[in-house]
Amino acid sequence: MEYRIHPKTGDRIGVIGLGTGPIFEAPEREAVDTLIYAHEQGVNYVDLATAGAETFRYVGEAYAPVRGELFYQVHFGANYETGEYGWTTDLDTVKRQVEWQLNQLRTDYIDFGFIHCLDEAHDWRDYQDNGVLDYLLDMKKAGVVRRIGLSSHTPELAGTILDTGLVEQMMFSINPAYDYQHGEFAIGSAGERLALYRRCEAEGVGISVMKPYSAGQLLRGETSPFGRPLTKVQCIQYALDKPGVLTVLPGIRNRADMEEALAWLDAPEEERDYAVLGTFTPRDVAGTCVYCNHCQPCPAGLNVGLINKYFDLAAAGDPMAADHYRKLEKHASDCISCGHCDRRCPFHVPQTDRMKEIAARFGV
Ligand code: SF4
Ligand code: SF4
Incomplete structure (x- = not known):
């Protein structure tokens, strides 16, 4: 496993995590064995916005003995009273659910207590007016919740909630379909979405990525908006390249799904490469x-990608970006304007010009 360090909390988080959405469908033994296998492979980050109530029992059975080695995202607003996932901002239901989930998980604390799945401004108002936010904050004061998280699909509302300064981790749907305006949750322009990821990195908010395969849409030629399938490895690489991202959480049904996600760790560069997407770059981010x-x-x-990332992060207000940049072995001022990257870049970035701009900005 590879790990990334949470910039605020110092937590060491595996880049491949567990989306538990569909695991409730597996027979109990198979589900528990899959979870144990994931942990043995170094997976240590688990999202619990699952589709079915059985998941909590499975996770409790698999992970109670190793609870301290894992990070859980528990969602204040996910409701399993019918046995299936439901969404609520009703305070009493949220309280009953959190208690029930902790009981099923056989734990007495929550690493990341999430403001759950808010996409509209009125959802956020209800969440506050109904007292759910206060309840979450009280649980933090009481030490049951260690950190506050947020899940959303909407860049604008996510930005509003980030403005409160409460959030330390954000779960967001990042994949090339949504970023390039294809699919149910393709909310916000490509530029707005990228600006949100940069803001998270600049402010030290970690991102955990949900729906990295766009609910499987990207994996099949018939459903991929790009007319050809991408692989799971390409989708994971795409998400991990975004600023702020600490971990990718593919939905796991069984051991085969977990193995396919973990295959990213050993995949060679050419399998991770998603340059094919350059052909489909929306106009507002062409050249980015x-x-x-x-x-x-x-x-x-020169590490062209990293140099550009630090430059963009500095522009987004990241106070550490210039320092990280200066610590690189080679800087934009070392560019010899050979034009190789201009010719190779599938996203039409005029990189030789950009290197001059970056060198001028950082003075090196
Ligand atoms: S123009 Fe050539 S030297 Fe400059 S960053 Fe691109 S590949 Fe490197
Ligand atoms: S210049 Fe183009 S190919 Fe190089 S890192 Fe940026 S987007 Fe990728």
């Missing part, structure tokens, strides 16, 4: 570096 490093190798030894 997406940090994919398809243009490598640079003959002067």
